Amino acid sequence: xxxxxxxxxxxxxxxxxxxxxxxxxxxxxxxxxxxxxxxxxxxxxxxxxxxxxxxxxxxxxxxxxxxxxxxxxxxxxxxxxxxxxxxxxxxxxxxxxxxxxxxxxxxxxxxxxxxxxxxxxxxxxxxxxxxxxxxxxxxxxxxxxxxxxxxxxxxxxxxxxxxxxxxxxxxxxxxxxxxxxxxxxxxxxxxxxxxxxxxxxxxxxxxxxxxxxxxxxxxxxxxxxxxxxxxxxxxxxxxxxxxxxxxxxxxxxxxxxxxxxxxxxxxxxxxxxxxxxxxxxxxxxxxxxxxxxxxxxxxxxxxxxxxxxxxxxxxxxxxxxxxxxxxxxxxxxxxxxxxxxxxxxxxxxxxxxxxxxxxxx
Amino acid sequence: xxxxxxxxxxxxxxxxxxxxxxxxxxxxxxxxxxxxxxxxxxxxxxxxxxxxxxxxxxxxxxxxxxxxxxxxxxxxxxxxxxxxxxxxxxxxxxxxxxxxxxxxxxxxxxxxxxxxxxxxxxxxxxxxxxxxxxxxxxxxxxxxxxxxxxxxxxxxxxxxxxxxxxxxxxxxxxxxxxxxxxxxxxxxxxxxxxxxxxxxxxxxxxxxxxxxxxxxxxxxxxxxxxxxxxxxxxxxxxxxxxxxxxxxxxxxxxxxxxxxxxxxxxxxxxxxxxxxxxxxxxxxxxxxxxxxxxxxxxxxxxxxxxxxxxxxxxxxxxxxxxxxxxxxxxxxxxxxxxxxxxxxxxxxxxxxxxxxxxxxxxxxxxxxxxxxxxxxxxxxxxxxxxxxxxxxxxxxxxxxxxxxxxxxxxxxxxxxxxxxxxxxxxxxxxxxxxxxxxxxxxxxxxxxx
Numbered sequence: 054x055x056x057x058x059x060x061x062x063x064x065x066x067x068x069x070x071x072x073x074x075x076x077x078x079x080x081x082x083x084x085x086x087x088x089x090x091x092x093x094x095x096x097x098x099x100x101x102x103x104x105x106x107x108x109x110x111x112x113x114x115x116x117x118x119x120x121x122x123x124x125x126x127x128x129x130x131x132x133x134x135x136x137x138x139x140x141x142x143x144x145x146x147x148x149x150x151x152x153x154x155x156x157x158x159x160x161x162x163x164x165x166x167x168x169x170x171x172x173x174x175x176x177x178x179x180x181x182x183x184x185x186x187x188x189x190x191x192x193x194x195x196x197x198x199x200x201x202x203x204x205x206x207x208x209x210x211x212x213x214x215x216x217x218x219x220x221x222x223x224x225x226x227x228x229x230x231x232x233x234x235x236x237x238x239x240x241x242x243x244x245x246x247x248x249x250x251x252x253x254x255x256x257x258x259x260x261x262x263x264x265x266x267x268x269x270x271x272x273x274x275x276x277x278x279x280x281x282x283x284x285x286x287x288x289x290x291x292x293x294x295x296x297x298x299x300x301x302x303x304x305x306x307x308x309x310x311x312x313x314x315x316x317x318x319x320x321x322x323x324x325x326x327x328x329x330x331x332x333x334x335x336x337x338x339x340x341x342x343x344x345x346x347x348x349x350x351x352x353x354x355x356x357x358x359x360x361x362x363x364x365x366x367x368x369x370x371x372x373x374x375x376x377x378x379x380x381x382x383x384x385x386x387x388x389x390x391x392x393x394x395x396x397x398x399x400x401x402x403x404x405x406x407x408x409x410x411x412x413x414x
Numbered sequence: 415x416x417x418x419x420x421x422x423x424x425x426x427x428x429x430x431x432x433x434x435x436x437x438x439x440x441x442x443x444x445x446x447x448x449x450x451x452x453x454x455x456x457x458x459x460x461x462x463x464x465x466x467x468x469x470x471x472x473x474x475x476x477x478x479x480x481x482x483x484x485x486x487x488x489x490x491x492x493x494x495x496x497x498x499x500x501x502x503x504x505x506x507x508x509x510x511x512x513x514x515x516x517x518x519x520x521x522x523x524x525x526x527x528x529x530x531x532x533x534x535x536x537x538x539x540x541x542x543x544x545x546x547x548x549x550x551x552x553x554x555x556x557x558x559x560x561x562x563x564x565x566x567x568x569x570x571x572x573x574x575x576x577x578x579x580x581x582x583x584x585x586x587x588x589x590x591x592x593x594x595x596x597x598x599x600x601x602x603x604x605x606x607x608x609x610x611x612x613x614x615x616x617x618x619x620x621x622x623x624x625x626x627x628x629x630x631x632x633x634x635x636x637x638x639x640x641x642x643x644x645x646x647x648x649x650x651x652x653x654x655x656x657x658x659x660x661x662x663x664x665x666x667x668x669x670x671x672x673x674x675x676x677x678x679x680x681x682x683x684x685x686x687x688x689x690x691x692x693x694x695x696x697x698x699x700x701x702x703x704x705x706x707x708x709x710x711x712x713x714x715x716x717x718x719x720x721x722x723x724x725x726x727x728x729x730x731x732x733x734x735x736x737x738x739x740x741x742x743x744x745x746x747x748x749x750x751x752x753x754x755x756x757x758x759x760x761x762x763x764x765x766x767x768x769x770x771x772x773x774x775x776x777x778x779x780x781x782x783x784x785x786x787x788x789x790x791x792x793x794x795x796x797x798x799x800x801x802x803x804x805x806x807x808x809x810x811x812x813x814x815x816x817x818x819x820x821x822x823x824x825x826x827x828x829x830x831x832x833x834x835x836x837x838x839x840x841x842x843x844x845x846x847x848x849x850x851x852x853x854x855x856x857x858x859x860x861x862x863x
Contacts, residue, residue, distance in 0.1 A: 076788070076789060076791065076792045078795075079791065079792070079795070083795055132852055133852075133853075172852075188794075188795040188798075188801075189795070189796070191792065191795055191796070192782075192785065192787075192795065192796040195785065195786050196785060196786075199786065205786070207788065208788075208789075271843070272803055272840060286857060288857055288858060305858065306858070308474075316662070317474045317475075317660070317661075318472065318474065318836055319474070320472050320474065320478070320480045320489065321856075322858075323472075323846075324846055324847060325855055325856055325857065327843055327846055327847050328847045328850050328855045329855060329857075330843075331843055331847050332852050332855070337843055338843060338844045338847075339843075339844065340842075340843050341840040341841060341842050341843065342471075342837055342840060342841050342842075342843060342846070343802070343803050343837075343840055344801070344805065344835050344836075344837075345835055345836045345837065346833075346835050
């Protein structure tokens, strides 16, 4: 989201510097499952997600390099009566916000995805879901940002922010020989799980939770599925890429935190996630796991995004904590850039004021 | 689930001796290795629980080991962990190195020793270090023909190692025996030569050889070609650090030690409490010194787990340290013959594959670097280099060297290393998930609507 904001600000005529503690898109946007699905997007974010999925499908128009965006039917599955009920409830809630989600009975679901476990009872169906190869995100943005003449400072953790004569001065790490100092009129905080310490540098206290999502990818397999799969409770996401690998996610938690980053996986959670996956697509039984990794996800106290002006601070903005943030990210970044450029926007932002610790509700 | 005082990962000379030493000090020890048990196993069943044919796929917590064996998955816990996971053979890519018939030294040695089969009717042994002679001599002894030995090292390199060799007459005799076998067979050694191309020639392979300088850079001189069924390659060894790296012990890059290694004290303690590293995994030393290092590390671990300390143990550790130092001198001199040579890596052609799992060529790495990739994880994401089934074990060292030279860094630590990931070896979903009912899957709370 920081990258998209920077990109559209630069294209809107601003001189932009992008400061990143590691490398672009390495903490969340480049290591997530790359799922583009309305089934797992929070209902109120559906209008944003639909516009963002459109952007992902048209990266040649605004980003340049491809992230291998692929459109695929999205199915969310129910295997028990309780899950069927949950599915109906969730599909209805999302339909209210405009998601083109239909409910299918068993046979219709099997017709779309013949590899499914035949014990499936029902499915919610969205024709225009899809996925990207998220690991390519950093490369694509790097190229676009350089072309837009954004100055990129990678491996530069922000250690301090001062306010000087109507400008913000941002300090890089103290140990480097020549300390990085960047001054700008406006400041955008887009630090994901590190938004809490970043905002604290401006004496704004907003608690941000850190989720540590486990992801599993298999070896290359012959085609065994052709849709983006999830289950009613949201704890599975799965798709097969063109190279044959199957990526399994769903937000099963590993160990880690903001200070240490992702620390380690939890074997029991991996096995639980794999059992769900194998139950859904029985052919996975024959596959081997190639690699497991962890990605960080940020969440606010109410689980809704914070995107907008930082209250009580001039020219300071914040963007982050969007549930299914990869799906919606490009549109959210564009929306913030449009707001900062004074352009008209189609949809409202998400005022961070409500999240400030100790503020009246 | 079983609980132990210490689990040793790796049943080679270092791990076996570490396990025996720790058990001799009264600890409850498990030794785990992915390979079947060796025929001559020096472990008495009652002192060490041995888990051969068990591939460790995850290490977590303080400390939990997850493995897959003949009877399915298992996990066990231990207060301390000794990593003796050995090393991987390094292959510096050349044109055609991924052809069938081109194999690494360890694969050839395993076939000769384990199955008693020849890698091919005729073979060409190329690379550097004392293992070339060992594999060539064993091939000849098994009835095979060795067309030539092609060694990056020249006569001058071995002279530097000679004073160290003189400290271990037994090993010197072993080496002389290998060379006697090789000479008797009429096999020629090409010193300061390197392989630049392998290509199919009927049922066999045709290798093109070029002269090189001490840095492994080819020099402009007439080349020769040789025909062989099989080309055995080994440009030294890379310590297997995936376990210590996953556990985030502190690591550093040491060219002399073979690459990235966990930073340890002389007794094998890493920066993480009760995590130890022994043998080649702690820096290339070869089988002999790995064994004595294993003993030292096993005793050290036992001492650290003895709350009150132990004078007899400390005495044994002193003796083990002296014993190890005697052999380590030679071992380091030998390891020096096998370090990565930067001129050798510079000479990899642009269209030659570096990462064979994902078909990433040198030119792809150069292009990613030109587009702004500056560290190994960025390189991995931008090119898929190291994303395959081997997790970068085979390509990481070469890719790191290429990237370091491209970004103009003076040290490999500047470009870093692929973040270590589980599973250490590909692991079957069937085995991991076992028999289960859908209702019994323990599912966390549902995501918010």
